[in-house]
Amino acid sequence: MRIETRAVHSGHEADSRTGALVPGIQLSTTFERAGDGSYPQGYLYTRLDNPNRSALEGCVAELERGAAAVAFASGCAATMSILQTLSAGDHIVAPLDSYHGTTVVIRDIFSRWGLEASYVDMTDIEAISRALRPVTRLIWVETPSNPLLKITDLEKTAALAHRAGALLVCDNTWATPVFQQPLEWGADWVMHSTTKYLSGHSDVLGGIVVTRQMDDAWQRLRQVQTAGGAVPSPFDCWLSLRGIQTLVGRVRTQAETAGKLAQYLLGHPRVQAVHYPGLESHTGHALACRQMQGFGGMLSFEVCGGQAEAMNVAAKVKLFIRATSLGGVESLIEHRASIEGPRSTTPPGLLRLSIGLEHAEDLEADLAQALQEE
Numbered sequence: 001m002r003i004e005t006r007a008v009h010s011g012h013e014a015d016s017r018t019g020a021l022v023p024g025i026q027l028s029t030t031f032e033r034a035g036d037g038s039y040p041q042g043y044l045y046t047r048l049d050n051p052n053r054s055a056l057e058g059c060v061a062e063l064e065r066g067a068a069a070v071a072f073a074s075g076c077a078a079t080m081s082i083l084q085t086l087s088a089g090d091h092i093v094a095p096l097d098s099y100h101g102t103t104v105v106i107r108d109i110f111s112r113w114g115l116e117a118s119y120v121d122m123t124d125i126e127a128i129s130r131a132l133r134p135v136t137r138l139i140w141v142e143t144p145s146n147p148l149l150k151i152t153d154l155e156k157t158a159a160l161a162h163r164a165g166a167l168l169v170c171d172n173t174w175a176t177p178v179f180q181q182p183l184e185w186g187a188d189w190v191m192h193s194t195t196k197y198l199s200g201h202s203d204v205l206g207g208i209v210v211t212r213q214m215d216d217a218w219q220r221l222r223q224v225q226t227a228g229g230a231v232p233s234p235f236d237c238w239l240s241l242r243g244i245q246t247l248v249g250r251v252r253t254q255a256e257t258a259g260k261l262a263q264y265l266l267g268h269p270r271v272q273a274v275h276y277p278g279l280e281s282h283t284g285h286a287l288a289c290r291q292m293q294g295f296g297g298m299l300s301f302e303v304c305g306g307q308a309e310a311m312n313v314a315a316k317v318k319l320f321i322r323a324t325s326l327g328g329v330e331s332l333i334e335h336r337a338s339i340e341g342p343r344s345t346t347p348p349g350l351l352r353l354s355i356g357l358e359h360a361e362d363l364e365a366d367l368a369q370a371l372q373e374e
């Protein structure tokens with residue numbers, strides 16, 4: 001079945017006892033054993049498994065066409081858990097341009113635990129290849145990347161990873177399984193911050209990893225989840241599963257509006273660059289056309305004059321909301337360099353937009369008045 005159908009029905013089987021269409025929220029932390037000591041329903045203790053969590057995991061595994069999924073309490077908890085499957089002395093190749101929290105986890109936390117990392121421009125296959133070492137165990141890609149929307153060739157990177165005996169992990173948060181299926185290009189694991197498009201309403205924090213096959217590495221990740229315990233609550237799982245039912249409709253509308261606004265900004269005299277893979281002028285456009293079925297609802301642009309001018313524009317919006325995060329129904333604008341702090345490599349004049357479900361013309365009018373010279 002196609003993704004529209006899977007998104008609506010997966011994990012939503014009618015309850016056999018009551019006939020309810022909407023799943024209940026199972027708050028019990030513990031489950032009764034039968035007289036022979038077995039667990040007839042398969043549930044034992046909620047850190048290990050919970051009906052709401054298994055419904056969410058089953059659904060996202062289906063959306064990404066993977067073998068299984070494991071859910072975490074946040075996107076960063078998913079990232080941490082992936083890295084916790086590695087050992088001291090292992091090496092990973094990580095993107096120069098990625099979600100800032102991913103860089104912080106690798107650089108500030110795992111370096112102290114003996115994980116070696118090389119940071120590479122992931123649009124450059126030769127550079128990825130040169131960074132590989134005999135102890136490279138994992139290549140991390142985020143495509144489109146944050147905040148410059150760079151595109152990485154998943155098929156070529158997967159081939160490189162596998163030749164080196166490493167896993168390819170793709171953060172698919174921005175593209176969503178609606179626009180990109182990394183497992184089909186050879187990625188081993190797909191990671192999501194479900195906080196964003198999958199949940200879709202800026203009201204739940206979560207992360208999830210989907211695997212192509214249930215191998216030893218996967219067993220280690222499942223162990224980090226169940227023994228480490230950075231798991232989402234039943235209510236958070238329920239909210240995410242509910243959000244996913246409208247995922248396809250939401251992201252298609254958001255991507256259509258993002259495309260219109262990218263075109264509008266491209267022609268604006270105060271804008272010096274627009275980063276959106278749907279634009280023919282974007283360096284990753286041809287690859288995005290091959291690898292994706294849509295270009296997503298995120299874009300960024302650089303205001304002429306740098307940080308001060310960009311902050312001025314952000315200060316003047318009336319409909320866009322000045323806030324971090326993305327993937328909700330409301331449009332957000334953010335000056336990334338200032339939230340990333342002094343070590344940020346983001347261009348100082350860059351503003352990032354997360355396009356919501358408002359009318360494209362209302363959003364364009366808001367950008368137009370914010371970009372007006374005084």
Ligand SMILES: *Cc1c(COP(=O)(O)O)cnc(C)c1O
Pocket residue numbers: 074075076077099101102142146171173174192193194195196205206207326
């Ligand atoms: C938000 C985000 C994360 C981190 O997820 P949290 O749920 O905030 O922990 C990771 N990757 C990308 C691309 C994100 O946008």
